[in-house]
Amino acid sequence: MVSVQSEQRREELLVPSSVKIVVAGGFGVGKTTMVGAVSEITPLRTEELLTEAGEEIDDLAGVEGKNTTTVALDFGRITINPELVLYLFGTPGQDRFWFMWDELAMGSIGAVVLVDTRRLDAGFGAIDFFERRGIPFVVAVNCFEGSHSYTTDEMRVALDVADTVPLVLCDARDRESCKAVLVRVIEHAMNKLDVMA
Amino acid sequence: MSQHSADWWYDEAAGPLVRPYAMVSGRTRPKPAGEELTLTTQVRALRTSSDHSSLSVEHLEIIKLCRKPLSVAEVAAYLHAPLVVVKVLLSDLIQRGDVITRDPSRTAVPVDLNLLQKVLDGVRAI
Numbered sequence: 001m002v003s004v005q006s007e008q009r010r011e012e013l014l015v016p017s018s019v020k021i022v023v024a025g026g027f028g029v030g031k032t033t034m035v036g037a038v039s040e041i042t043p044l045r046t047e048e049l050l051t052e053a054g055e056e057i058d059d060l061a062g063v064e065g066k067n068t069t070t071v072a073l074d075f076g077r078i079t080i081n082p083e084l085v086l087y088l089f090g091t092p093g094q095d096r097f098w099f100m101w102d103e104l105a106m107g108s109i110g111a112v113v114l115v116d117t118r119r120l121d122a123g124f125g126a127i128d129f130f131e132r133r134g135i136p137f138v139v140a141v142n143c144f145e146g147s148h149s150y151t152t153d154e155m156r157v158a159l160d161v162a163d164t165v166p167l168v169l170c171d172a173r174d175r176e177s178c179k180a181v182l183v184r185v186i187e188h189a190m191n192k193l194d195v196m197a
Numbered sequence: 198m199s200q201h202s203a204d205w206w207y208d209e210a211a212g213p214l215v216r217p218y219a220m221v222s223g224r225t226r227p228k229p230a231g232e233e234l235t236l237t238t239q240v241r242a243l244r245t246s247s248d249h250s251s252l253s254v255e256h257l258e259i260i261k262l263c264r265k266p267l268s269v270a271e272v273a274a275y276l277h278a279p280l281v282v283v284k285v286l287l288s289d290l291i292q293r294g295d296v297i298t299r300d301p302s303r304t305a306v307p308v309d310l311n312l313l314q315k316v317l318d319g320v321r322a323i
Contacts, residue, residue, distance in 0.1 A: 015266050015299040018237040019308070019316060038323065044274035073236075075270055080319030084312075087237050087268060103236065109308050109316065179320060186317045193310055 020087040021185055022104050024129070025114035026122025030142045030172035031090035032074045034114060037178040039076020039088060073100070088182075091126070101129060110185040111137040114172065117150060120158050127161060136189040138166040140181045220255045220278060221285040231288025234269050234298070236280070240287055241266040242296050255286055256295075263296055 023031045036043045074090040089104050091097075105111070111130050115123035123139065130137040139161055143149070150158070152167050161167060166184050171177045218225070227234065234240075242263040249257060255276065262275055273283040290296035 015239050015241045015297060017299055018239055018268060019312065020237050038320075040323070044271060073270065075274075077268075077271070078319065078323055080316055084315060084319070085237075085239070085268070086316055086319065087270070089236070089270075107235070107237075109313065179323065182320045183317065186313055186320065189308070190310055190313045190317070193308070193313065 014082075016083050016085050018085045018087060020089055020104075020108045021182065022089050022091060022108045022111040022135075023114060024091040024101070024111055024126035024137075026116065026119060026126075029114045029116045029119075029122065030144075031114055034112070034140075034142075034170075034172040034178050034181070035074060035076040035088045035090050037173060037175045038078065038182065040079060041077055043074050043076045043090075045072065045074040073104075098125075105129070105133060105135055108135060110189040111135055112181055112185055113137055113139045114142055114170075115139060115155075115159065116142050116144065117155070118144070120155065123159060127159065136185065136192045138168060138181065138184045138188055140168050140170045140172075142172045143169055218282065220253065221282050224285050225281060227284040227288035228292050229288075230292040231284050234284045234287060236270040237268045238298050239266045239268055240272065240291075240296050240298050242290075243294065245295055247293060247295055252289075253286075256290060259283075259286055259290060260295055 023034055025031050032043055032045075072092065076088045078086040078088070080086055089108075091104060092100050111126075113123050113126040113130065127137070127139065139155075139159060141152075141155055152169065156163075156167050159167075166188055168181055168184055170181050240263050242260045249260075252260075255278070258276060259272055262272055267275075269280065269283060269287065272287070273280045276283060278286075287296060291298065
């Protein structure tokens with residue numbers, strides 16, 4: 001006869017562990033789109049619609065097509081295997097939600113800072129955040145149609161990111177493109193770990 | 198949803214019929230059993246035959262959701278309830294033994310090359 005305790009222990013083994021990658025960046029840059037492109041579930045969210053008052057506060061220049069924004073959390077999941085699940089969390093885009101970032105970043109294996117060439121400066125805060133905390137991150141430039149194209153060197157200078165930080169071009173709507181970004185984040189995290197060892 | 202449609206203020210737009218903290222009798226802190234819960238902690242309902250008569254609708258909903266392992270964040274999203282409310286409800290269930298998390302000593306997975314390699318292989322395979 002199996003004891004209750006050993007039965008419970010056996011079931012505990014069936015509870016997977018989890019890891020997360022944070023997708024950060026400015027308001028309206030495509031974080032949710034990126035999460036949705038690779039997630040196995042429709043991104044889950046706790047969302048509030050922007051009110052008219054919010055529109056005055058948020059800088060909408062260049063993103064007029066966006067009516068709503070995520071003011072809470074937005075996430076997707078990728079089941080790696082029965083024992084391990086990867087979660088992708090989008091950060092709240094607006095500055096007034098910075099307090100949420102710490103909980104999100106805690107224990108993450110790495111981060112994507114998604115930037116938009118129309119408003120590169122919107123990525124500065126996120127870059128600074130991950131640099132200070134020593135969290136491995138890559139800068140992914142979401143190439144919207146109609147956005148200016150610059151060379152990666154030009155963008156690296158404009159964003160003032162070190163050569164050691166990978167900078168990649170991507171299309172947040174495209175699954176393969178977003179997969180490639182995640183692969184870069186994980187490889188970068190592995191390299192950083194290797195250097196420290 | 199159009200703001201101009203006549204019925205836009207009903208249903209989800211109007212917010213929950215039960216105020217979030219009413220679900221937890223105004224409690225804002227989880228019981229000790231749930232203090233370690235983070236966004237991504239996986240929770241799973243045990244197939245126990247405990248007495249469910251004292252449980253609320255939300256508790257029962259969580260037990261149903263967690264027949265397969267889910268993260269705290271997923272439970273909150275499916276329950277349409279704030280995270281802190283879900284943590285309080287989960288802490289009740291953990292204390293009762295209806296729901297388990299991974300053994301706390303193994304919840305914080307050490308980020309090592311082995312783990313990252315698994316994640317890398319998994320992402321490449323999607």
